[in-house]
Amino acid sequence: MSAQWEIRFSNSRRLPYFYDAASGQSTWEIPEGHTEATIKSLPGAHLLEPANAPANQVRASHLLIKHRDSRRPSSWKEEKITRTKEEAIAMLKQLTADFGPNPTQEQFAKVASVHSDCPSAKAGGDLGFFTRGQMQKPFEEATFNLPVGAMSDVVDTDSGVHYIFRTA
Template sequence: MENLVLAKVNGKEITQKDVDFFLNTLGPEQAAQFGNPEGMKQLLQEIINQELLYFEAVEDKLSETQAFEEELERLKGHILKTLKIREIFEGIDVTDEEVNEYYESNKARFEKPAQVKASHILVKSEDEGLEVLKRLEDGEAFGEVAKAVSTCPSKEKGGDLGYFGKGQMVPEFEAAAFDLSVGERSGLVQTQFGYHVIELTDKKEPEATSLEEIKPRIQQDIVTRKQAQAYQDKVSALRTKYPVETY
């Protein structure tokens, strides 16, 4: 793909790759802000501004100043440290045996929690709730009553809330829903939102996540642990090689 020249500053070309590189140095929010044609034009102008500053800095011989030498030394130190850490981490890998052992030892961490699927009818007062219970006891379909009187947006789906796990609903609602058996209906359940009648339509018991699903995460966990250990081992050895004094 052709690297399109977008501008020249004092004879130096600024290309599309330069703009793309600049965009990639931004944080996610800024990148999203400038990742459009108008934003790219603004980035190009900023690159031009920085090149203008660069040429004047060269003309002013800032590279011959003490401040430049100090900054260069700091940058050199940072680069060398980064390269050394990269060297320490080279060759760290993860075997299938390690992945399997980690999975078997940590199955509880990867377990999919229990979920329930429920529908509900929400009304404002206890009297309205009692009327809902009477209509249901008289044989009216739960979904039809929900559509007729519920104040929750779920009324459009007959009160269906879909699947949810613990911690996703207010405590009173959660406790009542998880205490029901499939097909069972609650009495009135009061929460900060009003009065609910809940019907449990399905329940999923906790289940283990398969090794294939979780393998990339396990590999990353092991690599991170090995890197941390390799780093600690290295700096511990270096503390015996070079004197360290703290004040």
């Protein structure tokens, strides 16, 4: 029985993976005997392109500034956050003042990695792919309504105030 590799999409990890229909084996790595060029001919290869992730998913990064009325007013940076919501919004605006009208993902990630109150700061604010129902409603609505490559206005959630940058 010879391998019958195809590319499928993992709903739990929100990433494409390789599946051999003949053996039932799956892997995250390119299967032996295949190259970057040959995997493009496999069934499901379109799933490897970020633009072709399932339509009900988006990918975004965010810059979160918590305030004293946030659901959990502490972060990896500060044990006890005492700033007001207005001060948090002012911080967001100050941190992104140099972005101009069309910030890049790199600019956004650089600021988020240092200043975001979310543990995603370690990944430049990247939250990966998510679907409706996985985020707080205001965050979800703002993200799904943003075009890819755009940054939101201030988004207020129970977690704090955010800028969101949609990446896919």
